[in-house]
Amino acid sequence: MPSIPDSRANTEGGCEMIQKPLLRVRDLETRFFTEEGQVNAVEKLTLDIHDGEVFGIVGESGSGKSVTARSVLGLLESPGRVTGGELWYRDETFADTVRADHPDAVDGDYVDLESLPSNVRRTLRGTHFSMIFQDPMSSLNPSIPVGEQIAEAVEAQRRARANPRSVASRTQGYGLSQYLMSTVMGSRKYVKSESLERAVELLELVGIPDAPLRAKEYPHEYSGGMLQRAMIAQALAGEPKVLIADEPTTALDVTIQAQILDLLTELQEETGMTILLITHNLGVVARMCDRVGVMYAGEIVERGTLADVFDDPVHPYTQGLLGSIPDLEGIGARLQPIPGNVPSLLDHEMGGRCYFADRCPKAMEECLEHPPEFDVDGSSHHATRCYLAETTYSEARALDADYFGSAEPLEDAADEPVEPARSDGGNTEEDSR
Amino acid sequence: MARSRSDEIPLVRVSELQKYFWENDSLLDRLLGDEPVAVRAVDGVSFDIYEGETLGLVGESGCGKSTTGETLLRLQEPTGGAVEFDGQNVYDLEGADLKAFRREAQAVFQDPFSSLDPRMTVGRIVRQPLDIHGVGSKTDRRTKVQDLLERVGLAADHVDRYPHEFSGGQRQRIGIARALALEPEFIVLDEPTSALDVSVQAQVLNLLDDLQDEFGLTYLLISHDLSVIRHVCDRVAVMYLGEIVEIGPSEDIFESPRHPYTEALLESVPRASTEERDRERETISGDVPSPRDPPSGCRFRTRCPKIIPPDDLEITQPEYRAVMTLRERIESRNITLEAVSDEAERSDGDLEVDSMDAFVQGLKTQVLEASLDPRHQEVVDAAIADLAEERWEEAEVRLAEMYASVCEQENPLLTQDDHPAACHLHDPPVIAEHTIENP
Numbered sequence: 001m002p003s004i005p006d007s008r009a010n011t012e013g014g015c016e017m018i019q020k021p022l023l024r025v026r027d028l029e030t031r032f033f034t035e036e037g038q039v040n041a042v043e044k045l046t047l048d049i050h051d052g053e054v055f056g057i058v059g060e061s062g063s064g065k066s067v068t069a070r071s072v073l074g075l076l077e078s079p080g081r082v083t084g085g086e087l088w089y090r091d092e093t094f095a096d097t098v099r100a101d102h103p104d105a106v107d108g109d110y111v112d113l114e115s116l117p118s119n120v121r122r123t124l125r126g127t128h129f130s131m132i133f134q135d136p137m138s139s140l141n142p143s144i145p146v147g148e149q150i151a152e153a154v155e156a157q158r159r160a161r162a163n164p165r166s167v168a169s170r171t172q173g174y175g176l177s178q179y180l181m182s183t184v185m186g187s188r189k190y191v192k193s194e195s196l197e198r199a200v201e202l203l204e205l206v207g208i209p210d211a212p213l214r215a216k217e218y219p220h221e222y223s224g225g226m227l228q229r230a231m232i233a234q235a236l237a238g239e240p241k242v243l244i245a246d247e248p249t250t251a252l253d254v255t256i257q258a259q260i261l262d263l264l265t266e267l268q269e270e271t272g273m274t275i276l277l278i279t280h281n282l283g284v285v286a287r288m289c290d291r292v293g294v295m296y297a298g299e300i301v302e303r304g305t306l307a308d309v310f311d312d313p314v315h316p317y318t319q320g321l322l323g324s325i326p327d328l329e330g331i332g333a334r335l336q337p338i339p340g341n342v343p344s345l346l347d348h349e350m351g352g353r354c355y356f357a358d359r360c361p362k363a364m365e366e367c368l369e370h371p372p373e374f375d376v377d378g379s380s381h382h383a384t385r386c387y388l389a390e391t392t393y394s395e396a397r398a399l400d401a402d403y404f405g406s407a408e409p410l411e412d413a414a415d416e417p418v419e420p421a422r423s424d425g426g427n428t429e430e431d432s433r
Numbered sequence: 434m435a436r437s438r439s440d441e442i443p444l445v446r447v448s449e450l451q452k453y454f455w456e457n458d459s460l461l462d463r464l465l466g467d468e469p470v471a472v473r474a475v476d477g478v479s480f481d482i483y484e485g486e487t488l489g490l491v492g493e494s495g496c497g498k499s500t501t502g503e504t505l506l507r508l509q510e511p512t513g514g515a516v517e518f519d520g521q522n523v524y525d526l527e528g529a530d531l532k533a534f535r536r537e538a539q540a541v542f543q544d545p546f547s548s549l550d551p552r553m554t555v556g557r558i559v560r561q562p563l564d565i566h567g568v569g570s571k572t573d574r575r576t577k578v579q580d581l582l583e584r585v586g587l588a589a590d591h592v593d594r595y596p597h598e599f600s601g602g603q604r605q606r607i608g609i610a611r612a613l614a615l616e617p618e619f620i621v622l623d624e625p626t627s628a629l630d631v632s633v634q635a636q637v638l639n640l641l642d643d644l645q646d647e648f649g650l651t652y653l654l655i656s657h658d659l660s661v662i663r664h665v666c667d668r669v670a671v672m673y674l675g676e677i678v679e680i681g682p683s684e685d686i687f688e689s690p691r692h693p694y695t696e697a698l699l700e701s702v703p704r705a706s707t708e709e710r711d712r713e714r715e716t717i718s719g720d721v722p723s724p725r726d727p728p729s730g731c732r733f734r735t736r737c738p739k740i741i742p743p744d745d746l747e748i749t750q751p752e753y754r755a756v757m758t759l760r761e762r763i764e765s766r767n768i769t770l771e772a773v774s775d776e777a778e779r780s781d782g783d784l785e786v787d788s789m790d791a792f793v794q795g796l797k798t799q800v801l802e803a804s805l806d807p808r809h810q811e812v813v814d815a816a817i818a819d820l821a822e823e824r825w826e827e828a829e830v831r832l833a834e835m836y837a838s839v840c841e842q843e844n845p846l847l848t849q850d851d852h853p854a855a856c857h858l859h860d861p862p863v864i865a866e867h868t869i870e871n872p
Contacts, residue, residue, distance in 0.1 A: 337636040
């Protein structure tokens with residue numbers, strides 16, 4: 001039986017009972033095998049998510065946030081594959097069901113989802129895990145009324161509950177013959193009228209006015225905000241324990257974003273579900289999350305409570321990210337951008353160093369060796385993959401500014417490499433006129 | 434930088450600019466006798482841009498900011514209004530004058546992936562404006578292109594590469610180099626950073642700032658991102674559904690917004706700080722109405738949290754908001770009666786009076802967002818009872834008599850002061866009284 005590395009005790013709030021995390025991700029590795037080579041989209045990712053919390057993953061595009069979410073759900077498509085790591089999910093009933101067939105995958109209340117066959121894992125989707133996607137316009141089927149799409153999700157869960165044994169079968173007892181019959185006889189339709197009623201209820205729950213009427217409309221008749229609400233309704237159909245929200249408000253305007261965030265908060269308070277929120281928007285994280293993980297190049301480089309990460313960031317990347325946002329509250333000084341670009345994550349270009357070292361203003365000799373995760377003083381949740389957690393920055397051991405000249409393929413393949421700080425701060429003094 | 438500039442002559446003066454797009458306007462539609470429908474993307478917008486400043490144009494998607502930018506550069510023909518650039522009306526220009534205007538006014542577009550021709554080298558992309566306008570000799574142009582690339586933070590020998598070899602931020606730099614090639618006075622920046630990550634966005638914003646100082650450029654920055662606007666702009670114009678609702682120095686707009694829409698917009702932006710979670714904010718409900726059929730009077734009234742009730746009416750704001758939302762839904766016939774009447778029948782059998790009561794109660798829970806004072810309750814119940822018999826007009830009139838707001842009758846104009854806002858709260862109309870009687 002595999003052992004689970006012990007996680008930090010949850011001491012948040014002090015009086016709270018020490019509880020076991022709902023989800024323990026250990027050394028998760030996701031690779032994409034592309035023509036250009038192996039892409040290490042998620043690299044040794046370790047994470048605990050507790051019951052009823054909102055955990056935020058924040059990072060720039062290409063940092064592996066969405067791939068992490070999809071890996072947790074097992075929704076990766078070729079050429080992507082989870083190549084290593086464990087994904088422990090705590091659910092007593094589920095553990096009991098699986099124990100007989102897959103004893104190796106069970107440890108106490110925990111089940112390692114990665115060692116389950118995909119058809120068993122599939123039964124978790126909808127009822128235990130659910131996901132909402134970034135672009136509501138392209139995530140719903142344009143040729144089916146919204147209400148019916150949600151009803152389909154309800155129906156699938158209803159059938160799953162009615163007959164837990166056949167859940168694993170792909171058709172859930174609704175085969176081709178039934179489908180053909182349904183074209184003649186309305187009573188044989190996959191979606192039953194109770195499910196349609198439930199779909200209307202769900203639409204009301206997410207605040208769609210005049211839900212009975214809107215349920216009959218097609219996605220193009222909805223506005224972006226309404227569609228996002230509809231998608232949330234669909235995700236809630238199976239009353240999931242964990243909701244994964246992948247950039248849920250990125251495609252929306254700020255006033256609508258505020259509405260959707262309020263809705264998510266409300267639903268979370270009502271149902272007590274756990275939310276894994278993926279976003280690039282630090283404001284959204286600040287609004288929603290209890291704990292945050294900052295991702296860079298497939299790794300969580302810093303994690304902790306919201307206050308740990310926002311008020312005492314240790315990793316220079318976190319600091320850079322926070323320094324890059326223009327302040328709404330006052331005219332700030334000049335922005336402090338991070339020079340350079342997000343690395344490509346190709347395996348052969350990654351090397352053994354700290355992945356951020358080439359953009360890091362505080363890169364030192366130590367950074368040539370990949371840093372492990374260090375605990376940071378302050379809160380028990382705070383940890384970072386940076387040597388600065390243990391040592392202080394010293395000029396003596398600093399790397400030369402152009403040490404990584406050869407690490408940035410675009411800037412340097414040129415005959416005369418451009419110094420990153422110059423090329424990206426725009427500090428060149430010559431006048432081009 | 435909020436200095437008074439009323440005595441200066443603006444570089445760009447936009448007056449009453451209109452741009453409508455027409456739907457159902459094809460030959461077939463006309464043969465079938467369909468009326469063309471106007472989509473009023475920009476509907477009477479006026480503002481000035483002074484030399485050396487950055488004016489921000491901010492608003493939600495679909496409010497007409499990009500169309501304003503394109504129309505004032507004459508990339509789109511306007512439906513009405515005028516744009517003066519250096520004292521000349523842009524839409525009257527022809528031939529050499531127009532070409533001269535094109536040199537002076539340039540644009541940087543939102544999407545760095547689709548605004549660069551993938552089959553041209555970077556050198557050609559940046560050189561193209563020089564070629565078209567016949568600037569200098571061939572070697573001059575080549576040196577100039579290399580200078581430009583270096584100036585925007587790329588390397589001079591990137592000239593022979595293709596756009597796909599660059600990241601988003603670098604491509605946006607190429608777009609900026611192209612806009613700078615003809616040494617323009619004025620650049621329209623249409624969402625220049627919205628496709629970029631924050632760290633790269635900061636690089637590009639800093640670059641734009643440097644270039645402005647160096648070349649004395651004037652910018653019109655179009656963005657939906659309020660924090661970018663705040664950081665970059667000297668003055669800001671806020672747009673909603675094709676109109677400017679507020680315009681003023683950046684400081685004033687952000688510190689003391691006067692229009693309820695600007696307030697709501699500012700409130701909605703989540704701040705990246707730990708205090709954000711406890712920040713009380715009021716979100717506005719509903720979606721932006723369609724520009725095909727904008728609301729009468731003030732266009733923001735359908736979502737406004739500060740809509741003005743009639744003088745003699747005693748009603749709280751949430752109550753009034755709820756009644757007004759109900760009125761809109763009645764006016765647009767956007768209420769399903771079947772679902773409710775089904776329910777009413779099911780629970781109450783055939784009893785006429787009871788089922789009417791149940792209908793009213795059932796519908797009310799569905800369509801009314803707040804509980805009302807008994808006085809208003811009565812009026813609303815009566816109106817809903819009208820609906821039960823499908824007498825929509827009567828319900829409409831009944832509610833309009835009691836609740837008509839000045840905001841739906843008069844379109845507020847921008848006030849005439851240093852910080853104009855188009856809201857009746859700041860500029861109460863005088864003639865509103867007698868119009869209430871006959872809705």
